[in-house]
Every structure is written in C-alpha cells, then in structure tokens.
Amino acid sequence: MKKLIMIAIAICTIQITTAQEPNNKRNAMANLTPEEVATLKTKKMVLHLDLNDAQQDDIYKINLEQAKMRKTHMAERKARKQSGAAGKPSKEERLAIANKRLDHQIEVKAKMKKILSDEQYAKWEASMAKREGKMKHKGKKKRGNKKA
Template sequence: MKKLMIIAIALLTLNATAQDKKNRKGFLNDLSAEEAATLKTKKMTLQLDLNDSQQQKVKVLMLEDAKQKEGIRAKRKAKKESEDSKKPTKEERYAMANNRLDKQIEMKKQMKIILNDEQYKKWEASLSKNGRKKQIRHQKNKSDKKQ
C-alpha cells in the first residue's frame, strides 16, 4: 500500500511538472509584438552591452521580426481552425523554409551593421548555442510523441 501511494504521488508530480512546462512555453506567444521586442532588446543589451543607439536600432529590428512572427502565427492558427487543415505540400514546405532562411540572412546582415565585431561574435555564438538547444528539444519531443 505504501509503495502504491509513492507511485501515485510520483505520477501526480510528474504530470504537474509537464503541465507547467507547457504553460511556460506560451508566455512569449501571449505577449504583444512590442512587448516581445522590448524584452528581446533588453536581453541583448545585457548580453552584448549595447549602447543607446544600438538599442534603438535593435528594438526596431526585433519589433519588425516580432510582427512578422505574429502574422505567421495568426495565419497558422486560422488555417488550423478551418476545415481545410492539411499538411503543407513539399513545395509549400520548401517555400516556407526558403523564406525563413532568407529572413535569417537578412537579420544577420542587419545585426552586422548595428553591432561591432566583438558584439557580433558574441551574438553569433549565442545563436549557435540556442540552435543546439532547440535541436535537442525537438529531438526529445519527437521521441516523446513516439512513445
């Protein structure tokens, strides 16, 4: 009986932890484009020690990026809610990936103009670090869905 209670408590704790992670993931999605841009800019200011003019330029760039992402999210949500919610074709996936990469290239060009060499290196290092984290998370989510 005691073992059963311990197992039940462990399962409830695990379930509560999983729910909490889902709620945290949506935090940035709940913010407006202006709020998300402000937070990202402040985080970059702390990380890269940006001066005032750099902060203003980065904030404009982040605001533009956040608005684009908000639009994409809205389109995806509308498509998902419609009856016509099917997976994208190979050509559509190619176009989306190509568009995303073009935006990343443009972002890098803009950041290279705004940041000095040392800051740019730090920023690129943080991008690769975050990219590895996302890959690990993505692989973990895939394995969780298979089970």
C-alpha cells in the same frame, strides 16, 4: 506497509500533477504584444552584448519587425488550423517557406553585422548558434517521442 503505500500514492500524485503542467513560459510570451516581446528581447541583448543607445534603438526595430512577423504567422497558422486546411504543405510550398525563412535570416544577419561591433557580432553569432543547437535537440526529442 500502510505508510509505504501512502508514500507511493503521494509520489505518483506529485508526478502526475507536475507532468500535466503546461509550458507557462511559452504561454506567457504568446500573450504579449509584439512591442512587449521586442522590448524584452532588446533588453536581454543589451545585457548580453553591452549595447549603446544607438545600437539599442536599431536592434529594437529589428526585434519589433520579427515579433510582428511571428505574430502574423501564428495567426495565419491558427486560422488555417481552425478552417481545417492545416494539412501538410506540398514539396513546393515547403521549399518556398524554407527559402523565405532563410532569406529573412540572411537579411537579419546582415543588419546585425552593420549595427554591432565585431566583438558583439561574434558573441551574438555564438548565442544564436547555441540557441539553434538547442532548438534542433528539442525537435529531435519531440520526434523521438512520437515514434515510440
């Protein structure tokens, strides 16, 4: 009986410690500079899409632009949160943010279409769709947990 109780305590302890671990991948990426993030993302794309040197340089520029933009948005969001003005945006603000984000996505897609070959572009589109699907699924999971 004592052994059974000790095993149950050990299992509970292991579950508690693993449940409390922060998302190390997200924290590690947040500490990188935009140049480092762009380099990593470009290298992943080189491996995935088999890019040549000219394509690699062009895509690095796009990734660097996106990484810098993401870093500034994160800084702005953090500043708003610290100042206490982190309330929900109005309907008009949400619409403006969504339009800006979609315009940027369209712009990036057009740039990628110019840089990549048809086969590479199709592969890139498929990977982006898969990533988007994962992000939507992740968001639904989080929202589902908040309601419960």
